[in-house]
Amino acid sequence: xxxxxxxxxxxxxxxxxxxxxxxxxxxxxxxxxxxxxxxxxxxxxxxxxxxxxxxxxxxxxxxxxxxxxxxxxxxxxxxxxxxxxxxxxxxxxxxxxxxxxxxxxxxxxxxxxxxxxxxxxxxxxxxxxxxxxxxxxxxxxxxxxxxxxxxxxxxxxxxxxxxxxxxxxxxxxxxxxxxxxxxxxxxxxxxxxxxxxxxxxxxxxxx
Amino acid sequence: xxxxxxxxxxxxxxxxxxxxxxxxxxxxxxxxxxxxxxxxxxxxxxxxxxxxxxxxxxxxxxxxxxxxxxxxxxxxxxxxxxxxxxxxxxxxxxxxxxxxxxxxxxxxxxxxxxxxxxxxxxxxxxxxxxxxxxxxxxxxxxxxxxxxxxxxxxxxxxxxxxxxxxxxxxxxxxxxxxxxxxxxxxxxxxxxxxxxxxxxxxxxxxx
DNA sequence: TCACATTCTTGCAGTCTCTGCACTTTTGCG
DNA sequence: CGCAAAAGTGCAGAGACTGCAAGAATGTGA
Numbered sequence: 001x002x003x004x005x006x007x008x009x010x011x012x013x014x015x016x017x018x019x020x021x022x023x024x025x026x027x028x029x030x031x032x033x034x035x036x037x038x039x040x041x042x043x044x045x046x047x048x049x050x051x052x053x054x055x056x057x058x059x060x061x062x063x064x065x066x067x068x069x070x071x072x073x074x075x076x077x078x079x080x081x082x083x084x085x086x087x088x089x090x091x092x093x094x095x096x097x098x099x100x101x102x103x104x105x106x107x108x109x110x111x112x113x114x115x116x117x118x119x120x121x122x123x124x125x126x127x128x129x130x131x132x133x134x135x136x137x138x139x140x141x142x143x144x145x146x147x148x149x150x151x152x153x154x155x156x157x158x159x160x161x162x163x164x165x166x167x168x169x170x171x172x173x174x175x176x177x178x179x180x181x182x183x184x185x186x187x188x189x190x191x192x193x194x195x196x197x198x199x200x201x202x203x204x205x206x207x
Numbered sequence: 208x209x210x211x212x213x214x215x216x217x218x219x220x221x222x223x224x225x226x227x228x229x230x231x232x233x234x235x236x237x238x239x240x241x242x243x244x245x246x247x248x249x250x251x252x253x254x255x256x257x258x259x260x261x262x263x264x265x266x267x268x269x270x271x272x273x274x275x276x277x278x279x280x281x282x283x284x285x286x287x288x289x290x291x292x293x294x295x296x297x298x299x300x301x302x303x304x305x306x307x308x309x310x311x312x313x314x315x316x317x318x319x320x321x322x323x324x325x326x327x328x329x330x331x332x333x334x335x336x337x338x339x340x341x342x343x344x345x346x347x348x349x350x351x352x353x354x355x356x357x358x359x360x361x362x363x364x365x366x367x368x369x370x371x372x373x374x375x376x377x378x379x380x381x382x383x384x385x386x387x388x389x390x391x392x393x394x395x396x397x398x399x400x401x402x403x404x405x406x407x408x409x410x411x412x413x414x
Numbered sequence: 415t416c417a418c419a420t421t422c423t424t425g426c427a428g429t430c431t432c433t434g435c436a437c438t439t440t441t442g443c444g
Numbered sequence: 445c446g447c448a449a450a451a452g453t454g455c456a457g458a459g460a461c462t463g464c465a466a467g468a469a470t471g472t473g474a
Binding site: 011014039040041051055060061 | 431432441442
Binding site for chain 1: 294295296328329331332333335336337339340342343367368370371372374375376377378379380381382385386404405407408409411412413414
């Protein structure tokens with residue numbers, strides 16, 4: 001089983017270089033003019049790429065701005081999650097986080113992105129919507145874990161519970177990622193923030 | 208201060224009739240062909256309205272499918288929320304719910320909408336995205352309440368806490384609304400589901 | 415009842431996002 | 445070098461959405 005080859009072919013290197021170039025152009029323009037006043041054509045002109053290729057790379061106009069779609073965690077991780085017996089929400093958030101921060105962008109892009117998110121909250125909505133697409137799949141994962149953990153739990157209750165677990169995790173995620181990104185200078189792990197967030201939630205919903 | 212006049216002028220009645228007619232046409236088509244295979248032009252042809260007017264009414268293609276945007280709660284409610292001292296998340300969810308279910312659509316539309324939501328999860332993403340637009344405003348509300356409730360709480364902590372409260376509420380909301388809509392035959396109040404959901408969340412995040 | 419102001423609907427022209435398809439270029443490899 | 449696979453590109457077009465200005469419907473006051 002070949003893990004990601006450490007040395008990349010010319011093809012991959014070109015792709016990476018291009019991706020970065022386009023992302024930079026897109027972010028620069030968006031920061032300068034505002035997302036709504038930037039068109040795909042402008043980004044393409046600035047980064048010397050054809051619009052058709054832009055969409056092959058990023059899929060949507062916002063693609064270059066919000067970063068790559070969280071990768072689907074591979075089966076090993078998923079199975080681990082389903083079988084694990086730790087605190088459920090925590091485990092789930094870790095699973096999500098793992099996919100989310102899998103591809104580390106370069107420093108500039110990272111910084112600009114953070115700046116842009118702060119400046120244009122509408123992008124957060126795009127993010128949330130994209131993640132919402134994975135709600136079904138995620139809820140199903142949680143349901144599987146609940147089923148294997150509590151074989152006696154009624155079907156419908158398990159489904160409702162799974163939905164809620166997923167909702168809480170997805171709901172809190174933007175906050176966690178914001179904190180993590182904002183304080184990324186201090187070298188704390190995501191786990192720390194997840195932990196803290198859950199403790200807070202517990203306090204919040206306590207009577 | 209005129210509250211909504213009980214008797215509507217011809218103008219309003221026309222608008223209502225039209226809205227309903229268009230919503231029905233849109234939902235019928237979407238249920239039959241799938242959202243992606245329906246165009247605004249088709250909806251307009253089916254409901255005998257001009258595309259331009261369609262957008263004046265609904266703003267987006269999905270507008271007629273997902274229903275009207277939750278109305279901004281009026282100042283009285285907002286103030287009440289800010290000053291209240293009950294369980295925070297619960298109060299917030301009630302505030303959201305109040306805006307959300309303010310405009311009762313007619314029976315057919317309601318039923319079709321429920322059906323469509325079940326059939327096309329992508330619509331849920333649209334919903335979530337639309338609600339995400341109000342994140343800022345909502346978090347600010349919570350922050351105000353926290354500030355008045357705990358004057359000694361540090362600024363930044365209040366902001367983080369507010370964000371998290373808002374996230375939990377927004378996160379759980381789709382679940383609550385789903386439950387409420389699915390079981391809307393049984394005449395239970397939204398409060399009941401909110402209550403139950405919060406109790407569940409408490410259990411979920413408990414160690 | 416009739417003008418007049420207001421509000422609403424509509425057509426039109428145009429911009430922008432996004433897609434399928436066919437064609438060319440680039441890359442990997444023997 | 446030569447060939448096959450992969451990737452980039454141009455083009456034509458569908459579809460969502462907007463601003464504008466003309467035309468229709470509606471409310472109002474005399």
